[in-house]
Amino acid sequence: MSTDPAAELPFFYGSISRSEAEQHLKLAGMADGLFLLRQCLRSLGGYVLSLVWNLEFYHYPIEKQLSDTYCIAGSIPHCGPAELCEFYSKDPDGLACALKKPCLRSSDTPIRPSVFDSLKENMLREYVKQTWNLEGEAMEQAIISQAPQLEKLIATTAHEKMSWYHGKIPRRESERLLYCGAQPDGKFLIRDREEPGTFALSVMYGRSIYHYQILQDKLGKYSMPEGSKFDTIWQLVEYLKIKPDGMVTILADACVNRAAGMIPSLPATRRTGPNSYTPPPRVVTVKEVTPVPADDALPMDCIGFNPYHNPNDIKKFNIQRNQLFIDEVELGSGNFGCVKKGVLAADKRQLDVAIKVLKSDNEKLMKEEMMREAEIMHQLNNPFIVRMLGLCNAESLMLVMEMAASGPLNKFLSSNKDTVLVEEIVNLMHQVSMGMKYLEEKNFVHRDLAARNVLLVNRKFAKISDFGLSKALGAENEYYKQGSNHDPSVPKPKSL
Numbered sequence: 001m002s003t004d005p006a007a008e009l010p011f012f013y014g015s016i017s018r019s020e021a022e023q024h025l026k027l028a029g030m031a032d033g034l035f036l037l038r039q040c041l042r043s044l045g046g047y048v049l050s051l052v053w054n055l056e057f058y059h060y061p062i063e064k065q066l067s068d069t070y071c072i073a074g075s076i077p078h079c080g081p082a083e084l085c086e087f088y089s090k091d092p093d094g095l096a097c098a099l100k101k102p103c104l105r106s107s108d109t110p111i112r113p114s115v116f117d118s119l120k121e122n123m124l125r126e127y128v129k130q131t132w133n134l135e136g137e138a139m140e141q142a143i144i145s146q147a148p149q150l151e152k153l154i155a156t157t158a159h160e161k162m163s164w165y166h167g168k169i170p171r172r173e174s175e176r177l178l179y180c181g182a183q184p185d186g187k188f189l190i191r192d193r194e195e196p197g198t199f200a201l202s203v204m205y206g207r208s209i210y211h212y213q214i215l216q217d218k219l220g221k222y223s224m225p226e227g228s229k230f231d232t233i234w235q236l237v238e239y240l241k242i243k244p245d246g247m248v249t250i251l252a253d254a255c256v257n258r259a260a261g262m263i264p265s266l267p268a269t270r271r272t273g274p275n276s277y278t279p280p281p282r283v284v285t286v287k288e289v290t291p292v293p294a295d296d297a298l299p300m301d302c303i304g305f306n307p308y309h310n311p312n313d314i315k316k317f318n319i320q321r322n323q324l325f326i327d328e329v330e331l332g333s334g335n336f337g338c339v340k341k342g343v344l345a346a347d348k349r350q351l352d353v354a355i356k357v358l359k360s361d362n363e364k365l366m367k368e369e370m371m372r373e374a375e376i377m378h379q380l381n382n383p384f385i386v387r388m389l390g391l392c393n394a395e396s397l398m399l400v401m402e403m404a405a406s407g408p409l410n411k412f413l414s415s416n417k418d419t420v421l422v423e424e425i426v427n428l429m430h431q432v433s434m435g436m437k438y439l440e441e442k443n444f445v446h447r448d449l450a451a452r453n454v455l456l457v458n459r460k461f462a463k464i465s466d467f468g469l470s471k472a473l474g475a476e477n478e479y480y481k482q483g484s485n486h487d488p489s490v491p492k493p494k495s496l
């Protein structure tokens with residue numbers, strides 16, 4: 001699971017407030033260049049660098065940018081918080097002074113998690129389980145491969161999990177709830193306003209109730225009128241517990257929603273600014289799939305991620321000819337024949353498939369080869385490996401596989417070399433490694449892994465293909481040995 005990239009830094013304090021940071025710096029002696037790093041309470045994934053110079057405090061927000069780099073406004077980006085601090089230790093580049101002395105956390109000061117840090121593990125799991133209908137290993141892989149995107153998605157809806165969030169209730173109902181029981185100053189709740197995607201804060205002060213509209217700007221950031229801006233509602237609430245930001249009081253006790261603690265669901269209302277994260281649609285059956293632009297689709301939104309709702313239902317193997325519609329479109333070709341586009345009518349679903357059609361000449365040898373490939377593929381079931389859906393023996397022998405419509409990775413890379421992002425490539429390579437790890441765990445060697453044999457479902461979802469040269473290793477031949485059987489082109493399985 002993803003951890004904070006600053007977690008290893010001994011001068012990182014986690015989610016502490018500005019005044020707490022100043023307290024730590026005071027206790028550490030207020031030397032020029034004394035500094036610490038803390039989590040930004042306003043922006044997701046951001047930090048604040050707190051620095052002392054000339055007995056004064058300076059606080060510099062560090063933004064996490066869309067490209068996953070970190071940057072103090074107006075300065076150059078860095079690939080991580082550690083690299084950023086290293087840079088400013090050599091060159092003040094606009095700061096009050098260079099970073100000279102880290103203000104180290106004492107052994108009895110652990111990194112303070114934010115409210116979200118302590119919730120997100122469970123929320124991620126619940127979300128992936130519910131929304132993508134995944135469990136077990138497929139769920140773990142989904143979480144590993146998509147943690148940053150998922151975290152962002154979960155963070156923007158995390159307020160729904162908080163005890164102070166009451167969903168869509170009228171103003172009068174919020175007043176009734178706040179007047180129930182004790183009425184301390186700062187007792188508060190958040191509710192949805194009539195207008196979709198907008199929120200209100202209702203707070204008790206001097207036994208009266210004040211209602212504030214929470215504003216949202218064009219970038220999707222939340223704020224109180226004329227107050228600071230926040231990426232999420234829960235960050236705004238946490239901040240208002242420390243500073244009134246124009247309100248009559250700071251927030252104190254939550255007016256608890258008795259139904260709180262529900263599993264987070266995709267809210268009907270969602271911010272719509274250009275920076276906002278659009279949630280993937282829930283995939284239930286082929287018919288229910290809302291079309292997603294290929295570029296935005298996460299692997300788990302694609303049918304190919306987990307096509308079998310019932311794991312016992314995997315691979316019918318024998319496919320009847322009348323279940324198969326073969327398109328004339330050729331996706332590719334090889335020695336064996338060609339790969340065609342098609343549709344498989346399976347149960348109540350229709351799946352886009354790729355069909356490897358054996359060409360008739362030289363049939364016996366080729367047929368054996370294709371059967372061997374089918375036998376290997378039959379034993380594999382992983383989102384990052386092209387799955388075989390079955391064999392159909394009709395006018396030719398046909399191997400039916402799930403479709404990876406964006407074609408081989410090598411072609412994709414060469415035709416998109418000007419637009420493809422390093423992060424996209426890293427993400428795809430990570431998926432290929434997860435597929436290879438799976439193969440190793442199942443004791444298979446692929447023996448022909450190359451970009452041409454990695455197929456793309458879309459630019460964010462890769463699958464390893466072409467098992468024509470693959471081998472299953474039995475217990476007795478766990479390693480390839482030097483000798484007559486040795487094939488020098490074949491790597492040892494442990495080197496995969």
Ligand code: AMP
Nearest residue numbers: 331332333334339354401402403404466
């Ligand atoms: P192969 O002999 O398995 O390497 O397949 C030859 C070519 O057919 C590949 O390079 C792809 O262009 C295409 N192809 C093979 N399998 C698939 C698939 N499952 N989905 C889409 N295209 C495929």
